[in-house]
Amino acid sequence: MSDLMPGPLRGALTPDRDSAPWWERVRRREFAVQRCDTCRTPRFPARAFCPACRTERWHWEAVEPEGTVESWIVNRRAFGPGDGRPYVVVMVRLAGVPGCLLYGSWEAPSREPVGGERVRGVFVGPAGEGPTLVGWEPVVR
Amino acid sequence: MGYTPFSKDSGVSTLTLACRAIMAALDDAGLAPDDVDGLATHRVGDSAAPSLVGPALGVHDPSWHLDQFGGGSVSHAVVGQAALAVAAGVAETVVCYRAINARSEFRMGGTGRGLPVSPEVQYQAPYGFFAPPQQYAMYARAHMLRYGTTAEHFGRIAVTQRASAARNPRALMRTPITLDDYLASRWIAEPFRLLDCCLETDGACALVITSAERARDLRRPPVLVSAAAWGGGQSHLSGGPADPTTTAAAALAPRLYAQAGLGPADVDVAQLYDCFTYSVIVQLEDYGFCPKGEGGPYVASGATALDGPLPVNTHGGFLSEGYVHGVNHIAEAVSQLRGDAGDRQVRGAEVALSTAQPGYVLPATSALLLRKG
């Protein structure tokens, strides 16, 4: 699969008032989730209310960007920006937040993911710019 | 109920499409616009609102209307709401419609249009992930990984529904296909090929909802809404459902069946929201027609063909008839229960299930159980 396009695309990154502090942390190469001050339940993505205890008090907590591959696609149809080459988007089950599935670029362009394999988040961004996004690479290459 | 023809380029506005489908539906019922006191639609900023359609047809003061934001997940909710409005006495005759130029104007597949407005988009779009075929393909592969569902299973849905569409004069795609044709169709987003994806269609479809008593006096045999149910769905927020191989239909189904006092075994024909082949498989499981994980083998057994024990998407579905965002599924269910489905009629059909997008992508779903009147 060496014809895969490496790295993430540059579609619209549109932080909102809940998520802006999270994206700011990504730019500093920090992977953080919110932890509820009342019941300690971690949550992601960012929002004000804890769905477990319905309170608003929380703090950011850096966690290891680790997870397992839940699924992936190999995109072969141009829906947006890109150079036309196929690319992989991966769905990751985040280890630090139970029940959290998130998406990212696949940072191992030499091969496709394997179902259930362990992955680690890496901070990625366009050439010449700092990190803006979180991609995923296999723990075992 | 009424339709416009389906095409890839209607050449007219969604307002015109809506008016034409509504006029056809009223004619089918033996009614006129002056009888209409309720209007309802669902849309994603891509179609004519009731506030535009009403005046365009000389319905200037409807006593009830609904302009529901949302995609396929709310398609059946609209009819459920209309039935509630009639039952509550707020309106007597409601027209539910969906008009869409999903190929020539606002491409539903995600090419060449703006991104949807949702906070979740920011966690997806920067990675080149936002189009419905991509999102569904992601869920489909999760199902393949967990349950051994195969491309051949997806292909059997495409092949089976095309065979039904061949008997449907309204269908856009009527040439039969084989499993080899399916496997040879080009990749869109692996594991999906072109023939996993629904059509993008220009067209409109409308349904008339009124009281059972009044319906019995109208031109066509009535169909009864035996149950209407709403449900949640997958979102990307932790704390919610986190099994990508199960949809909100699994939680909704018991509520739906209980309302009608029926079960899956009572369903004679099912129109299951088929934006993609995989959505049929997961709904066969979640609506209780087969055990979890066995949707693929169930389809491969031929069970969902016109001559099978549970004919599914007898019109050809979105994959082959056309895509009117859920409403043409309800219309086909009505047609089967009225007994006017022509060459694709399921003999003795008394109970039909019709379903909305099962709660992926937009975390909501809805469904109807309809019964011959």
Ligand SMILES: [Zn+2]
């Ligand atoms: Zn809490």
